[in-house]
Amino acid sequence: MEQFELAHIQRLFEVTDRMLPYARRERSTRVLEGAVLGNLFFEPSTRSRLSFGAAFNRLGGYVRETTGFAFSSMAKGESVYDTSRVVSGYMDILVVRHPEEGAVAEFAAAINVPVINGGDGPGEHPTQALLDLYTLCRERGLHPGGLGGMRIAVVGDLRYGRTVHSLTKLLALESGLTFVCVAPEELQIPDELVLKLRQQGHTVELTDNLAEGIRDVDVIYATRVQQERLPQGSTVAANGDRFRIDAALYDKVCRPGTVLMHPLPRDSRGGASELADDLNSRPELAIFRQTDNGIPVRMALFALVLDVADQVADTDREARWYRPERFGVLDTRDILS
Structure with missing residues (x-):
């Protein structure tokens, strides 16, 4: 978190606010059409893994995933360096979660495509x-x-x-x-x-x-x-x-x-x-509004990191599929308001 200054947060939240219609399924955009996200989760996750993927999809991009060491070549002894270098040849951006503190930084140090920390052991999220x-x-x-x-x-x-x-x-x-x-x-x-x-x-x-x-x-x-x-x-x-x-x-x-x-x-x-x-x-x-907010925040982060934040509206159109007015039967504050 030490890399952030207040101005960065203000800019991120400004873009996040602009992402709300897309996150809420009122509008759609294809600004990242053709881009591929590598979602590399070497530790259990539901919310983070799915919301990163959904956020990228909402921007029109594609997602490829691997979950757990057993389903990666690390189970065969491959190093972080080799894994990251290989995967960076396939993807435009990576999200990495790893049980060891500092491992995500190792991924980032080995390659030139952007890497987002999805959680590193007891370190940070x-x-x-x-x-x-x-x-x-x-x-x-x-x-x-x-x-x-x-x-x-x-x-x-x-x-x-x-x-x-x-x-x-x-x-x-x-x-x-x-x-x-x-x-x-x-x-x-x-x-x-x-x-x-x-x-x-x-x-x-x-x-x-x-x-x-x-x-x-x-x-x-x-x-x-x-x-x-x-x-x-x-x-x-x-x-x-x-x-x-x-x-x-x-x-x-x-x-x-x-x-x-x-x-x-x-x-x-x-x-x-x-x-x-x-x-x-x-x-x-606020816990479910909190999880819902993960989509527009991560959409904004992807858009800023990949330098398309000011192009999102270029492919804007109305979303035509069905969506519920509320996402949970006990929701007491309408997040769509």
Whole structure:
């Protein structure tokens, strides 16, 4: 996230706003007709993999995918360098997700076609942070650079959750924010991130008390426990529902209108430490609007990286296929409005 400046975010969101009619299936464009995206996901994914592909398709491009090491030549011992060099000869742009931190940078260093980070182990998930910030701005009626003074609670796995790492670094471009970090000690946000945020003029509060942590905040950003990244022998699962937010807790301690966000997937099994299903019908629950925003944000990113952002309207036309007025039966705020 350190590569971004506030002006970059403002430009990206300006283009994202122009992508909304295409993302919402009201209009179509063929600006990337003939271009091919290589979607290389060496780690499980639903939302990111499908939304990257759908975003590229909505711009008129084609998508080729590989999922998991078992279905790639890396299972035969091929290096990152060789894989990236070979694939770059087939594709115009790559999206890479890899379980090892820094592996995506290795892909980028070996080739000359653009590479977008789809998540690298416990490191970062930059495009998730971009769509999270876009969502936060829309939910609060604000723009990048105008979030100063907000109180934001981040709850759950703050140590291994790469979405939190990327989002806090991105939010650090704002001024005078307060981050309330709510987690058990074993999963608390890394010390180096706390230090950096404070050096940039932000207030960081650490607590393991959920009720106090989410009281009097503007936004709650909850995350699941990254079970796949926990050290062997960890007992963090014993925390059970200690960090679970349900409708009763929300009504008891939160300000009216406090926005609820989550990068998904959320663990809906009994005892999971996340957002309960009884929040599904609440208008403050933004998690599905959040995922929907992944399409226009990633469309804008593709258009800017491939230098066609100002040509999108050249092939604009009305979309003629059927689309529903709402995407979920419990949607309480019409995203098409």
